[in-house]
Amino acid sequence: MTILHISQPVDGGVARVVVDLVRGQREAGCRVLVACPQGGRLAREATAAGALVLDWPAARSPGPGTLMEAWRLRRIVQAAAPDVVHLHSAKAGLAGRLAVRGAVPTVFQPHAWSFAAVEGVLAAATLRWERYATRWVRAVLCVSERERLDGEAAGLRAHWRVVPNGVDVRHHGFADRAARRAARMSLGLELDAPLAVCVGRLCRQKGQDVLLAAWPDVVRRLPEARLALVGGGPDAAAVAGLVRALPEPSRVRLAGDVADPRPWLAAADLVVLPSRWEGMALAPLEAMATGRPVLLTDVPGARESLPPGRARNGLVPPENPAELARRMSESLADLIECERRGVAAREHVIGHHDVRSVVGRVAELYRTILFAEFPGASAIPLSRRRTARVPGRS
Template identity: 55%
Template structure:
């Protein structure tokens, strides 16, 4: 799908600090679709992780952008280095993903190039106290430097509006590739996973895929697991992923909990599961439930932003629980583990819903429409100078950064 009429190919710069997990997968899917449409695509991100490797494998131009996860005294240097990337790439549009890239990119560009900001869950929901207030005030201020704010769910958009962020919003739900994420025989898949050697093949298996951190709520799931184990003694839980909470979670986990660590491919784990659980404390619209449903697996998720929009109509009463409520989470998980026919029905419903509502092609086309609208307001490359003095003018690039 072309972003503009025939002529110079549009040039898009994606900026991201996260290089693994859901944000990286969304960017990779967009890069794949945009390259296929003839767009010139560059990704600026930290070295290492799956994003740079995946983008390079697709033939994308990748620029190393040294950026830490949180703001700090090094932010000024991160913004300066990103300005340099913008000068070199001379993009027609900058697409900044998640909080840190959204902060640095908007400071670097300041509206001189059409800029899309995609929060992938609001940063002020992640932090409390003074840090949360600072993040909220920044988002309110920086809205003027975003040509468009792309939210992955209507609930995420409402949260932004309710919090006083006055940007131009577009809602584009997350999508997954139903050919990559597809149903498979549980028995066959489990037989190929070494971690499950010695586990009773008939044991109900619950899988949680996500970074091991406070956001994803694996600590709540471990609290709930005690009651699940009491009601379904043969059940096993697998936590797939790595992160800052890994050591604490391992120390708190009973023997019926297995840790897969970071994996290059989560598909077999979804396919091996009887039930996939994501007990997040906040989200925009999590990818894991969509991926699990595309694999024909039922899910239990917390009722945070994007959750209700992720589920087929009618599944909410059984599959949604409040965040930070281990007793209610345990009840929902145990009920489904004890009802295989219901799990099978929910899995079929989920697969149909994802393939018709959350297909990756729909997401890519919607993003392309936003790009087309914004790039249409920018002078064509043939009518503007190229090089160090374009995009972010040299005089502006010499400005100091006040943060």
Template identity: 70%
Template sequence: MYLTILHAAQPVDGGVARVVVDLVRGQRAAGHRVLLACPPGGLLAAEAAAAGAELLDWPAGRAPGPATAGEVRRLRRIVRTAEPDVLHLHSAKAGLAGRLAVRGSVPTVFQPHAWSFAAVEGAVAWATLRWERYAARWAHALVCVSEQERADGAAAGIAAAWRVVPNGVDLEHHVPAGAADRRAARAGLGLAGAGLDPEAPLAVCLGRLCRQKGQDVLLDAWPRVAEAVPGAGLALVGGGPDEAVLAERVRALPGPRRVLMAGGVGDPRPWLAAADLVVLPSRWEGMALAPLEAMAAARPVLLTDVPGARECLPPGGAVPPVPPGDVAALAERLVEELADPDACARRGGLARAHVADRHDVRRTVEQVEAVYRGVLPARPSGRPDSRVPQGF
């Protein structure tokens, strides 16, 4: 039985966008009708449309505020018109608006992609947690991307119909990059012209430039690395709200900085191919997608010990994670890894095999569809009637 699936997403960039696009592509290949409600701009709309989604304009900001009531009303109208079999809400803002819009009257799947209350403090964190506890009743399934994300939600008092579906990557799109690919990528990216030695060890940090991803911690650690590993370079790949602040911190680094701010890119594969090591010093995650993409390219990853980190790493031969926010531990581990590029290459081979075995996106798409089937009302035949009641 083919389904009509409506995804609603905000944000429209970063790992969330890539997860949604991969789901759209896999669901369209399976014959389903797939619609996407999202704000214009960013990478999501264009890439999802190219993957076969029908786009529905849903202007919505990233944070709640005075405009939220109007965003809820617009999303309610979209759902009524689309008449989906399943509504799949991605990240905190779509989860807020979507659950308020339909309040369980349509089979609803909520996927937080990391808990919103982990991103804030004080009264805002308290209010956010209270909301998640209350709104869980309006999700027929709550999909976490790691067991730790699920455990954190349960420990926080959220009572939900939990499902764990680890993130996956397209193994035909992200292919192993060997030594020749590394040399070609470094030449193509113009590392020498950007002040980096194309023959020296290179760490790449791929992610949105924001507090969550911890690039400020990485920059605090970098002077110790630069001193201990002669010629080592660092590339920060991504855009985001902290770009100007981080650029100023780069300019303030002592000595030969050898740090490049590469900006946002549509295709991270050349940077993954160029790297000896991919580092993601996040403060919180569910299960980040960038490490999986890096490992699919046969690159080892250095992660902080946040939800999803240990679960996504190969059980043997991985770089041990470091505590989030620990500058000294991050610097020490970076020095150990960048000082031995041959060991990095060996770890990368193990990482690729692990991702191929455990994180193929085709498995992710199949598991998500199984979640959908589990929330659909049982009917003897015909298409499930999941329309929003006219009186709602």
């Protein structure tokens, strides 16, 4: 089977999902190609995982160049002649569906709905597009039941599949007390201070501004507490400004973008992600695999990613700095309870979010869309789609 993944963005959780799928599909003997822009981690890491990477210049957001991007993508698909096209996130979903238009069995994976990220006229236009474009895919793959239900409630009519995100539990191993101490020493962190860590792209979606609004109240309740923000992104300068404006900015560490977040997860007592929207965030799953408890906002995917019965300890309302501060303070004040929750979290991830089971379920979906009939799907053939093949592993 030849699989073509198309992705924009090229960093963050979406890129890690694509790389994990590539690795598992190559191990299963598939020929895997990835079309994406250069300059991010995805191209480099997908190549290392065994994919043939095809350069697809594309901006992160829709704009005047989107139609040209779709035309280039159509040429890539014609040459690659894949059995399945797998589109990742809103931008690739837009250009990819315009390019392929059902001529090749296509899976669209939104990784959080585009219409949840915008407001007003743009939200209405985005929603109309999503309702229309589902005709060109064999299946919409959601990473949580909440994401699927939100799509249905918005009026999308699709062949739905839900496969929760997973992480490589071999790569993200359990970090015990000795590992925590070693990580803090290597990162230049205080060895005994209660530490909250936020791993995520610095952007409005991830809510670091809400976290920093809550932080002074955490320090008032727990003066010895420390915070680390790990990640880069378009709001890096704005976030740095918010940190400088804090009463005690030295209590917050801006780590920037890092190649490997595992030392920061190992160093943490608590991992916090105050997102405004998600599909199912990957960073909390990686944190739990490391043996760290998480505190998340109650957005799509968050509740489903937690161990059963742990929502009371692990969820807060979105955009609520006061409640976030209260819950962070309570958690960081009881580090023994944090350790206990972390052990339970790793057991849950091993049982429910191992990436190997994700790869298997996605492969099952591919087989379904290749060999089952999907009435009502419309397609516009790609001319000469089988006349040229891109060299690569077979």
